[in-house]
Amino acid sequence: MVTNKAIPLSVPNLSLDILEHIRETIETGWVSTGGRFITEFENKVAKYVGAERAVSCQSGTAGLHLALRVLDIKPGDEVIVPTVTFIAAVNPVKYVGAEPVFMDCDDTLNMDMDKLEEFLEYECDFIDGKVINKKTKRQISAIVVVHVFGNPADMEKLMDIKEKYNLKVIEDSTEALGSYYLEGKYKGKYCGTIGDIGVYSFNANKIITTGGGGMLVSNNQELLDKAAFLGVQAKTDPLYFIHDEIGYNYRMTNIQAAFGVDQIDRLESFIETKIKNYNLYKEALKDIDGLTLLPFRSDTRANHWFYSVIVDKDKYGMDRDELLRKLNDENIQTRPLWGLIHKQKPYLDNQRYRIKKASFYEKNLINIPCSSNLSEEEVKIVVEKLKLLKTKE
Structure with a gap:
């Protein structure tokens, strides 16, 4: 049975059916950050996970950066993050000038919620609705939770902690598209749709791919509006090129989305x-x-x-x-x-x-x-x- 056949770890599962979509992007000229496939892919992802809306972007990392921006994580703030994750889950914290505080994992490989609760109770003060780290004297404003390898984290306990300590929660669901809860308070809810904002990735090794690309979902329409605005260079007036904020070139391309509309169906x-x-x-x-x-x-x-x-x-x-x-x-x-x-x-x-x-x-x-x-x-x-x-x- 054993052969020398190369068996890769995790590669894309692509269909030639996608060629008609790619042909359309070429024939119409809509190959960049505009075109019907972007909207169609956003709508399909939103419908699949049960969100009212989704906003596409260039990568999961870009999505996390936008999430931190729209949640108003400020320079000097602290964000609790897992140490068991790909570094892309943590680097965006630095992009916004904040500092990560690292948390251990449990036996699911996800953030240990018991240690998280213990840290907040004994190593922090809760003053006027703000969590202050006793050691650093900085405000802890958010938690980035990663559903590692697609295994859902204990969101029920995390959301209780969020409410108790008035913290914001970003769900890094870049590995967990399609994972959902069968029991408890969040029965039927998909990873990425429970915290303040969730992020998916469509990198080549993910469960579906657009070559690169990411997506944000949220129950807060204002957060998604702001993410969409910042992701296209924050054009306050697109006709006259007026920009009142620092934005980013983060929107997904129509060619990427052409892959996505096929992949999400599979x-x-x-x-x-x-x-x-x-x-x-x-x-x-x-x-x-x-x-x-x-x-x-x-x-x-x-x-x-x-x-x-x-x-x-x-x-x-x-x-x-x-x-x-x-x-x-x-x-x-x-x-x-x-x-x-x-x-x-x-x-x-x-x-x-x-x-x-x-x-x-x-x-x-x-x-x-x-x-x-x-x-x-x-x-x-x-x-x-x-x-x-x-x-x-």
Whole structure:
């Protein structure tokens, strides 16, 4: 069964049906930041997640930057962020002149809400509706929560914390389009639609792609109006080119959106395949001592974007890093968890709070192939290679 066939980690699942859309953009000349596909894609995303409106942008990172701007996060403010995430979730905090405070993860890899609550209660003062960090004397104004690998975070507890401490919540749902809650207060609600504003990404490795691109959603129409305004260079009077604020060239192109209108229609089939392949891995990996496939929350319908395996060196016979090298040498693309953000050079001086579990997952987690066009045969190849590598030890 094991072959030298290259199996990528996560690649786009594209259809040639999209060519008619691309042809239209070329024939009409609408290839840049105007055209019908932009509006159509925004409407389709909004309808899919149950939001009244969506505003497109150039990337998930651009979306997060706009979210921080429209929520009026000021220079000198602090924003609580996870250390387990891609650095793009944190960098926009610096773009607006604010400072991140890093929080640990729980066993879902998402922000540890118990530690968050503990930090706010014991390390901060709540004065006149504002959270003041006792250590830095700065105001904490917002929380960026990331639904890591498409596994929904505990938004019920987070929103209770938000209300108690008068904080703003940005949902980084760049990995979680299609994930929603099955139980509790937010039953039926999609990731990205619960906090003040949510952001999606359509990068090439995401569950649907426009090559690049992002999207903002919110229940607050004023926030989206402001995001749309800032994303097109803040033109107060577009006819006479009057600009009263600093804006950005952040709008999605019509060519990107032409991809998106096709991709969003196929999202549920992609998730179905992701779940099927995850369950194949889950059943097979039970027989390999020393490898544990991390679960998704059972009270949610996660999109199963990335699959995570924990490597127990003592039981498996090699550590995560050795397994990572061997699999990639065998043309099975795998990757480690991101380097923890609080340990990255630009953030060494920023506050972090009781980081413990994140360090364990950083050391022992590996992501295995999970594309939405991954075949059952390819899943078997990956599993057989994992079995062979253990046997050789």
